[in-house]
Amino acid sequence: MERRFSRSAESTMDSFIMGLVEVAARPGMISFATGLPDNTLFDTQALVRAMEEVMSEDPCGALQYDTPTGYIPLRKRIAERCGRVLGFDVGYEDVLMTSGSQVCFDLIGKMFLDHGDVMAVENPGYLGAIQAYSAYSPDFRGVDIDGEGPDLGQLSAAVGDGARLFYSIPNHQNPSGVSYSEDARRGVAEIIGGSGCVLVEDDAYGELGYHGRVGRTMKSMIPDDTILTGSFSKTISPGMRVGWMVVPEWMRKKAGRSLEACCLQSNTFCQRVIDRFMADVDYDSYLDVLRRGYARKKQVFMDAMEDCLPDTVSWNDPEGGMFVWLRTPEGTDAMRLYERALEGKLVVMPGHPFHVRGGANTIRLNFATPSDEQIADGMRVLGAACRDLYS
Amino acid sequence: MERRFSRSAESTMDSFIMGLVEVAARPGMISFATGLPDNTLFDTQALVRAMEEVMSEDPCGALQYDTPTGYIPLRKRIAERCGRVLGFDVGYEDVLMTSGSQVCFDLIGKMFLDHGDVMAVENPGYLGAIQAYSAYSPDFRGVDIDGEGPDLGQLSAAVGDGARLFYSIPNHQNPSGVSYSEDARRGVAEIIGGSGCVLVEDDAYGELGYHGRVGRTMKSMIPDDTILTGSFSKTISPGMRVGWMVVPEWMRKKAGRSLEACCLQSNTFCQRVIDRFMADVDYDSYLDVLRRGYARKKQVFMDAMEDCLPDTVSWNDPEGGMFVWLRTPEGTDAMRLYERALEGKLVVMPGHPFHVRGGANTIRLNFATPSDEQIADGMRVLGAACRDLYS
Structure with missing residues (x-):
């Protein structure tokens, strides 16, 4: 058979x-x-405390379904942080919670890639994300990364060929550890802005600069062309599977629907625990x-x-x-x-x-x-x- | 633009x-x-206790990454239950944990549907699952459901037209509440078995028969042609987002890879809490x-x-x-x-x-x-x- x-x-x-x-x-x-x-x-102690608080205050709410796009107080907290730390203003409606940033990559691939579409990826680039995109069988174009960031000529050529997406990690890249220089960021913004190509800015390591954040976010430079993805996996706990993406307003409705279709919603309990944890410990x-x-x-x-x-x-x-x-x-x-x-x-x-x-x-x-x-x-x-x- | x-x-x-x-x-x-x-x-009390136990015994393990296919003790527990309660033998390697059964439907659609492929769905059928499949733009064929189960002539015609999947809820169907009769189950097994069409047996409500389980599982009748999906959303907590699918062995490798690609893994912490809860409360x-x-x-x-x-x-x-x-x-x-x-x-x-x-x-x-x-x-x-x- x-x-x-x-x-x-x-x-x-x-x-x-x-x-x-x-x-x-x-x-x-x-x-x-x-x-x-x-x-x-x-x-672990602060997480145990946050769990106890969440389960003593509203156990039924914490165990029940929530809205597909996520727990609103946590989304507001992330939106506030976007304005104060990441350099761009966004309403919580455009912050969508996911079960980790891998889900964001899958969703983004699903929303933008048809078979054979051109997609630019860093070379080297983060394998896990590229695996997620590979399910949509795009035509991957590698953009070489050196100590300063991406090869702008190669990026420009890919975008000229109609690239739908450019997946990038501007800060402390996985695997190379490289962060984009200010010139590289400006160059990327000039190429992507208004081109129709969507920039995926994976900020998984952005909060782990040893002396604070390095460089401006791309989302602050070309907000309407950028999806910023974030995750608590490197900062709080990977096992709790809580990530998010900040999408441009024009994408909100389709992104919410695709999110609901692929997973209904992410974990109510863990979102609440993380929200409580961030308040309890003073996240900064x-x-x-x-x-x-x-x-x-x-x-x-x-x-x-x-x-x-x-x-x-x-x-x-x-x-x-x-x-x-x-x-x-x-x-x-x-x-x-x-x-x-x-x-x-x-x-x-x-x-x-x-x-x-x-x-x-x-x-x-x-x-x-x-x-x-x-x-x-x-x-x-x-x-x-x-x-x-x-x- | x-x-x-x-x-x-x-x-x-x-x-x-x-x-x-x-x-x-x-x-x-x-x-x-x-x-x-x-x-x-x-x-909620037993869940709080299970959380405390998980966090006191191995907090780092509970907060860390796990294998993509899930927490092995919980998969073994589910596999044991499949043999004892659901009527078929399976190794834990073919039990894959997901962030709820909606993720299963998305994954199954992704693994089996190309644009325009025929897919049979119950009419009426569960909207949430059909929404997940709709992302793969199949040619949906409705199979009418009456008080006894699906219209076998319509199902047979869809399978004859090369249906890749038939999505079904044989027990306490959402939305109609209908359970398939024994004759209907046999009829479905005869049509699907060996046809190349994969049966998706959504068992979300199977454990909620008021007088125990109703009817044999389809997975026990045509194991090699059936994916059984399960969920703790209706029995323990929907907010914890823990579901699973039991796949035939020939699907195991591709299913594991697709699962990793779409979400890396499901929630380590909640899987452990549910495993502990099931032991603590005597799940039966x-x-x-x-x-x-x-x-x-x-x-x-x-x-x-x-x-x-x-x-x-x-x-x-x-x-x-x-x-x-x-x-x-x-x-x-x-x-x-x-x-x-x-x-x-x-x-x-x-x-x-x-x-x-x-x-x-x-x-x-x-x-x-x-x-x-x-x-x-x-x-x-x-x-x-x-x-x-x-x-």
Whole structure:
């Protein structure tokens, strides 16, 4: 019998990540591979308190259905933050809550991509999001990212070819850690503004600049052409699955309907807990603690890299987020380094899957997940593997 | 400037429900309209206890990412229940957790429907699910439902035309309250089995038979051709957004990948709370209490209908679930009854939007949401409106 799937199911990419999560969970493994935030920075006590408050004040409301677009007090809180911190004014009606920002990417793909439509993505770019878009089988155009941001010529060419979307992470990019320069932001705004191409500004790491936010949001520069997506996964808890997107007013109605169609609504209880948590802890002070925690962890990681890795490999020093981007010598295949590290019980994430083209000699390292001790042990394994392969 | 959306965004239906939720939330309104379960039957104390246990035992695990396909102990618990209660054996690997069963419908549409593919739906059928499928712009074929189940000739014709999916609710159907007879189940199994058409068996109300489960599951009859979807929304809490689907083994890999692509994973915390809750309360006894609660509520509603409604309208007496199906006289448009009831501050759900064809003279009534007092007051409004319109 024929077992036929849709084009969407056939075109959805493997993420490589799913496999690595399982490998990393094996006993004795140290992981620099996945995108897990630092467990020890979760404020579990304040979350328990917020849960208790939510369940004592209005348990039935917290357990019941809510409106598809989300819990209004939390949306108002996010809208207020957009004005005060992200530099643009928006009403809560244009803040739509989702079960994590991955749902935003899926929804955006669904709303804007027909089979074969041109879509610009960063090269390297965030694999998870690209996997979501791949279900809509677009014609991906890679826009190379260097230390300053995207290649504007390539972006301009893609938009000239009718790109429907450009998916970007202007702050502390996953995987490379790069933030766009002010010039790059202006350049992107000039190309996208009024072109008919919609900019997806993924701000997942925007609040994790070690010394505060880096650069203006694209949404403040070209609000009518930009969807900003946010998430509490890197700041409060990924397991609670609460994200959001801020859409231009012209998109509101269709976005709300598509959201309802794909998932009815996101989690009432967790939205209320997060809203309460943000009020209880004073979210700005909380973020400062978190930023200092990640800055410290990054420094531990950098010091270990300096101590253990040979001169044949190079890396950047990120200003925020949770990733370091490692380059092995030109012409080498970093999959070999992945395999060699695995023999020493260290899991790293090859950079190649994040690329539309090139990138064979890159590795993404996450310093948030491992403990200080695991960083020391893992880096010794990585150093030995590098010296072994690139002598 | 052109503001172009995808075909999917253009083809996604309005649900009518979203609007009604807002209308029903206005002060002083009584709602028989939406699908909200009875607040007073939530076991909030046991849920609070389960939350406390989950957060005291492994707070970091509960707040962190998990595998995309879900929390393994809960999947094992569901798999065990499939064998013991639903009549088929399945390994937990084929139980995939989602953020509610609406996500299942979206995923199933995405995996199996290309633009223009034939898809069979019940007529009337559950609007929310049909809205999810509408994003994939299939050629919907309505299969009429009577008191015994679907019209097998119409189903056979749709499958003969290459239907990719048949979406069905064999137990306590939303909106009509009908359950398939044993003959209807056998007939459906004969038509679908081995045809290449996949049966979607929505079991959202299956556990809410007032005297236990009604009829065999389709999944036990044609396991390789059936996806069974389940949800804790009607039994534990809709706001926690935890549902699942049981897929045939040949679908497992693609379903897992599509699930990861659309939402990464569902809520770690709520999955753990529900797993703990099911163990704490003894889920079978808990369901018995819930069934008695809904049976009582249904009887209150039936008695009020007998007392207040004129002979010009008729209705069924469901064996489970939370809906009663009302028929106004042939040739009348029940939208008029909706409007007239609204003037009396009662919201009901017109049956027409649940139909691919026909159904103008139908209304869906939910007896789970209103209190006993609201049932009495609302039914007086409905009775007066009926007498007024159908004299």
